[in-house]
Amino acid sequence: MIDDSGSGKVGDLTDRKHSLYRKIADWIHPQVPKEVFREIIKSNVCNLQWIAAAVSILEMFILVLYTIRQADHLADELDSLFSVLFCIVLSIAVAVHLSKVTRSEELLEQKLYRERGVLIAYYTVLMIWGMAASYRHYVAGEQMITFFIVEVVFASFVSMEPMISFILLLTGHTIFFYMIFMIDGACRLNILNYFALGVLLWLGMTLHYRILARQISQRQVVEHLNRQLNELSLTDPLTGIGNRLALKSKLKSVPGCHVTVMMADIDHFKEVNDTFGHEAGDQILTRVSEYLRQSFPRDCCFRYGGDEFLVLMQDISEEEFNRRRNQWLSRISKIELPESSMTISCSSGYITGSPQTDIEVQELIRDADLALYCDKKNHHEMNNMQFSGGGGT
Numbered sequence: 001m002i003d004d005s006g007s008g009k010v011g012d013l014t015d016r017k018h019s020l021y022r023k024i025a026d027w028i029h030p031q032v033p034k035e036v037f038r039e040i041i042k043s044n045v046c047n048l049q050w051i052a053a054a055v056s057i058l059e060m061f062i063l064v065l066y067t068i069r070q071a072d073h074l075a076d077e078l079d080s081l082f083s084v085l086f087c088i089v090l091s092i093a094v095a096v097h098l099s100k101v102t103r104s105e106e107l108l109e110q111k112l113y114r115e116r117g118v119l120i121a122y123y124t125v126l127m128i129w130g131m132a133a134s135y136r137h138y139v140a141g142e143q144m145i146t147f148f149i150v151e152v153v154f155a156s157f158v159s160m161e162p163m164i165s166f167i168l169l170l171t172g173h174t175i176f177f178y179m180i181f182m183i184d185g186a187c188r189l190n191i192l193n194y195f196a197l198g199v200l201l202w203l204g205m206t207l208h209y210r211i212l213a214r215q216i217s218q219r220q221v222v223e224h225l226n227r228q229l230n231e232l233s234l235t236d237p238l239t240g241i242g243n244r245l246a247l248k249s250k251l252k253s254v255p256g257c258h259v260t261v262m263m264a265d266i267d268h269f270k271e272v273n274d275t276f277g278h279e280a281g282d283q284i285l286t287r288v289s290e291y292l293r294q295s296f297p298r299d300c301c302f303r304y305g306g307d308e309f310l311v312l313m314q315d316i317s318e319e320e321f322n323r324r325r326n327q328w329l330s331r332i333s334k335i336e337l338p339e340s341s342m343t344i345s346c347s348s349g350y351i352t353g354s355p356q357t358d359i360e361v362q363e364l365i366r367d368a369d370l371a372l373y374c375d376k377k378n379h380h381e382m383n384n385m386q387f388s389g390g391g392g393t
Contacts, residue, residue, distance in 0.1 A: 040212055151172070169202050241301040291331040
């Protein structure tokens with residue numbers, strides 16, 4: 001017998017290694033859907049706008065205090081003054097640009113990759129500015145907190161991809177350490193704590209990014225389900241067109257508009273149900289409504305009840321409406337009942353008007369219903385199953 005337990009253990013170890021590599025790769029470079037990534041950028045744009053505005057205000061306040069306190073020695077502090085002024089101008093420019101983006105729905109719906117670049121550039125420039133300020137403080141023997149404040153602020157309020165944040169933090173910490181090291185060998189800097197802070201900041205930024213991506217994904221799923229539920233509540237399940245609730249919502253936008261309302265129903269539908277069964281009747285309703293959607297916009301078509309349909313269109317000429325109606329009736333004429341020479345026909349009546357109130361809208365629907373009644377009466381008097389549309393204006 002061959003003992004393959006050793007090879008099995010090796011295979012398990014290999015699988016564990018691969019699983020660990022995948023987890024590390026997913027942590028460093030998580031796969032985020034495009035729509036989620038866009039929402040992350042939009043969140044960053046809003047946060048960065050407030051960060052830039054806050055930084056500019058804070059630096060203005062510091063500039064005023066510094067000018068008052070060092071009024072007699074301003075000539076010796078030009079470097080610091082120009083540094084603060086540079087930060088103020090930069091932050092105001094970023095805040096103004098991003099405020100334009102957040103106020104424009106059109107810009108917010110774009111890919112926003114330029115704003116992602118603005119984020120990275122603003123962080124990079126502020127990091128360099130923080131290095132310069134902290135370098136001066138270190139040389140003067142003062143606390144060098146500016147560089148670290150920049151990193152902490154961005155880690156707390158901005159979500160960058162883990163790989164980009166890793167590169168920026170590693171590059172920034174390495175360059176700043178080299179600058180300090182060239183002064184006195186970084187003897188006043190605890191190297192372990194210094195780089196540990198960089199690692200903790202990166203872990204925090206990565207965790208922040210992953211949590212935000214998960215929250216956005218969950219929110220989008222909920223919003224999608226809500227849209228589906230809302231659509232289901234407004235859609236007739238058999239015909240796939242709007243129901244009475246959808247019509248009620250549509251009617252709210254009618255007052256003050258020029259509209260055309262058509263009422264229609266299927267001729268002798270009760271006899272069709274009694275003769276061929278309700279399943280055949282449902283199939284006919286489905287086909288009729290399908291052709292209705294093909295001839296008129298879907299959001300203008302409604303099942304009014306039973307075999308009755310209502311079409312409501314705004315700002316359409318009578319000629320164009322009649323063309324669509326005749327097209328619909330022509331398609332219906334090709335519907336045939338199984339094992340029967342009978343065909344399906346519809347009666348229809350329409351009315352045009354410009355109602356100004358909800359009461360006038362209801363009156364318009366009643367007039368369309370009367371026009372339907374007149375057309376149906378003509379059909380019954382002719383006692384045939386041919387299609388002929390009747391309209392009232």
